[in-house]
Amino acid sequence: GEDVEQSLFLSVREGDSSVINCTYTDSSSTYLYWYKQEPGAGLQLLTYIFSNMDMKQDQRLTVLLNKKDKHLSLRIADTQTGDSAIYFCAVSFAGNNRKLIWGLGTSLAVNP
């Protein structure tokens, strides 16, 4: 079946780059998303990539997709304390009634 996995925690120093990784099991993915959840808030879409793309860049965010390895990553350049949050990877799969399959989330801690 479809599954999405992420590491649960990441700690970086302010100003460094953060790389959050996600792997998924089914090769019929269509869209792959990164959501951000700040404490006490709902999830907000950060960025997404279509499965026929390898890379997408949006200001400090870079998404890399390795479809052969079923690996998705989110790189945050010049990480700031305001980037501290939980980051969720979500994948939509063809033929799955458009449901999203979610990773458990990676908690990013940015230390001054």
Add this chain to the structure above:
Amino acid sequence: NAGVTQTPKFQVLKTGQSMTLQCAQDMNHNSMYWYRQDPGMGLRLIYYSASEGTTDKGEVPNGYNVSRLNKREFSLRLESAAPSQTSVYFCAAIRDTEAFFGQGTRLTVV
């Protein structure tokens, strides 16, 4: 433009009490979802509605019922609350597969 609005934001129930969590969207999206979020378990889908008038079970539907009253509103009902239903509940409206979330309802069952 509110997006997805959930009420209430916080609720404490006694075991056995019932309540309805409300969700409304102003984006005219067909699909609406209810998730629960628990520590270490990510988001788990309770029920979803692909369009007005239809509802389907997700991963963890037991103990819940839903109503898709119209295109805007999708409510989640707990008929007899249990401590295991202590969680944060999120409603989402889906366009294609992009999800727009409400701010969540933090429910505690004692």
